[in-house]
Amino acid sequence: MTAVAQGPVSERTAHGSPARTAPTGFRVLRAEWTKLTSVRSNAWLALGTVAVAAATAFGLGMFVGPEDGRSGSWVVTSGFVLAQVGFLVLGGLLGTSDYVTGTARSTFTTVPRRLPVLAAQVQVTLVAALTTALAALGASYLATAGARAGDAPALDLAVPGTSRALLGFVLASVAVSLLGVGLGALLRHPAATIVGGVVLILLGDQLLAANPGRVTDTIRAFLPSSGSRLVEDDAALAALDAATLGPRLGEWGGGAVVLAWVVVVLAAAAHRLARHDVR
Structure with a gap:
């Protein structure tokens, strides 16, 4: 009887063919990117988000005049209110x-x-959301050019908080998308993810705002909807802090709140993924 030569277990399977190598981080990343780009509806969703941001900014910009106390940055970023649902x-x-x-x-x-x-x-979402947010900001700038040339305030980077508000539009949009991927990985159901996310970033804030008070204003301050403060200029933030009975978050406080939500939700999703069955 002759001996049959066999390679190491790590290099050969039972049938003698080379065993598959363990997936590398790059391969996993490429697979997730393929999942995102191979579904045509994702591209339409991104384009729709850009269109909603630009159309909302265009519509609101038509009704803004110098006496309203709004800034040029608000005219450009006003589409964030609805566009964040797309993100x-x-x-x-x-x-x-x-x-x-x-x-x-x-x-x-x-x-x-x-x-x-x-x-x-998370990495794929970060890239997709960042690209979409930059496109939405650019489209909103172009869509409001006519309004800003007329009665609406011009976009003046010298106005305090203007540059931060434009940057905040991008940062807040990316944060909302990362919150979405965390909720999705945690809840594992699209409807529950979207409904829960909309309540956290939009409806909860609106319901609490209708009943102002120390308790409700405090709860509002620590909802991820506080991330929308990033798109406000300094004058708007000062007015918000002056009117609240809860904590005053200042310029970057809202960003810290939504970042904390993203970290906590992603940590919870990671814990469930590592410790529980996948179904």
């Missing part, structure tokens, strides 16, 4: 994609450590 959905769909399509088991069989998948989803 939320963009992140939420990516966070729930494996569970919706039924590929979760195969994905985490291929990547048994699991957490690299979530990390890749």
Whole structure:
């Protein structure tokens, strides 16, 4: 009897063919990027988000005059109120994609450590949201050019808080998308993710604002909707802080709040992913 030469277990399977190598971070990242770009509706969602931001800014800019006390930066960034829903959905769909399509088991069989998948989803969402936010800001600037040349205030970077508000539009949009991917990975259901996210970033704030008081204003201050403070100029922030009965968050406080939400939700999603069954 002759001996059959066999390679190391790490290099050969039972059938003698080379074993698959462990997935690298780059391969996982590329797979998640393929998932995002291969679904045509994601591109339409990004384009729709840009269009909503620009159309909202255009519509509101038509009714703004010098006597309203609004700044040129507010005219450009005013579309954030509705566009943030698009950013939320963009992140939420990516966070729930494996569970919706039924590929979760195969994905985490291929990547048994699991957490690299979530990390890749965060990176892909970051890039997609950043690109979409920059496009939305540029489209809003162009859409409001006529209004700013007429009765609406001009966009003057010398006005305190203007540059921060423009940067804040991009940062807040990215934060909302990352919150969406975290909620999606945690809840694993698109409807629950979108409804929960809309309540946190929009409806909860509006409901509490209708009943002002020390308790409700304090709760409002620590909702992720505080991230919208990033798109306000210094004058608007001063007016908000003067009117609140809760904590005064200042210029970057709202950004710190929404960042904390993103970190906590992603940590909770990572814990569930690492410690619980995938279905």
